[in-house]
Amino acid sequence: MVDLTYENGVLTAKLFGEIDHHIAPKLRGAIDARCESVRPAKLILDFGSVTFMDSSGIGLIMGRYRCIALLGGRLEIVHIPPTLKKIFVLSGIETLGVMK
Amino acid sequence: MKIVNHMRLSFLSNSSNEAFARAAVAAFLLPLDPTVAELADIKTAVSEAVTNAIVHAYPDTTGIVCIEAKITEDHRVIVKIRDKGVGIADIERAMEPLYTTAGGERAGLGFAVMQSFSDKVRVRSTPGKGTAVTLEKAIRSADGQER
Numbered sequence: 001m002v003d004l005t006y007e008n009g010v011l012t013a014k015l016f017g018e019i020d021h022h023i024a025p026k027l028r029g030a031i032d033a034r035c036e037s038v039r040p041a042k043l044i045l046d047f048g049s050v051t052f053m054d055s056s057g058i059g060l061i062m063g064r065y066r067c068i069a070l071l072g073g074r075l076e077i078v079h080i081p082p083t084l085k086k087i088f089v090l091s092g093i094e095t096l097g098v099m100k
Numbered sequence: 101m102k103i104v105n106h107m108r109l110s111f112l113s114n115s116s117n118e119a120f121a122r123a124a125v126a127a128f129l130l131p132l133d134p135t136v137a138e139l140a141d142i143k144t145a146v147s148e149a150v151t152n153a154i155v156h157a158y159p160d161t162t163g164i165v166c167i168e169a170k171i172t173e174d175h176r177v178i179v180k181i182r183d184k185g186v187g188i189a190d191i192e193r194a195m196e197p198l199y200t201t202a203g204g205e206r207a208g209l210g211f212a213v214m215q216s217f218s219d220k221v222r223v224r225s226t227p228g229k230g231t232a233v234t235l236e237k238a239i240r241s242a243d244g245q246e247r
Contacts, residue, residue, distance in 0.1 A: 020115075020147055022118050053144075058209055
């Protein structure tokens with residue numbers, strides 16, 4: 001579901017498997033708990049091993065964008081698989097300038 | 101419009117069934133040999149419709165969600181997701197992007213995704229009686245195949 005690693009002020013959340021309305025709250029809980037304990041300067045969400053995502057994943061990203069901003073950090077999204085590009089474009093997340 | 105295959109399934113409105121529902125529809129379509137992109141589109145649209153039924157149709161209770169899927173002779177897929185929940189009073193408003201009544205971290209993109217990932221979306225709803233969402237998509241990769 002998610003592997004979290006923290007190094008030099010950067011918290012990386014490597015997501016894997018499917019992200020839907022059932023899974024998203026579990027990911028949110030794990031990522032937010034770690035964010036609050038280490039207060040990273042940067043949170044990286046790595047989508048490289050995500051095999052499916054619906055709009056629950058967009059809600060998850062928007063929520064983490066707000067959460068990390070409140071802690072004074074910034075969000076970065078990396079390794080978006082080709083099959084997920086369409087939903088990212090539809091959501092308008094690219095306008096936030098967080099996609100690498 | 102000749103129907104060449106047809107399936108029905110029903111399940112409880114538990115969020116753990118969202119993955120089951122989209123995987124079942126995807127498996128039903130496999131004989132059409134859809135592309136990865138076509139399959140991802142249908143799975144995503146079905147997931148949105150099923151999630152809507154689970155989140156909105158049965159907010160305080162558990163109910164039944166039914167899926168009926170058909171494949172037509174001309175390689176179109178028609179998937180109807182039906183519930184007997186609270187219904188939608190204002191369908192037009194519910195379909196506006198970013199509109200949500202669920203709060204939390206719901207993006208309000210459910211219908212926008214269904215519309216973008218399907219060729220046609222029809223919504224019929226009666227407050228107090230339930231909602232039926234019908235998604236339709238042509239499987240273009242199946243055109244030209246021997247059947």
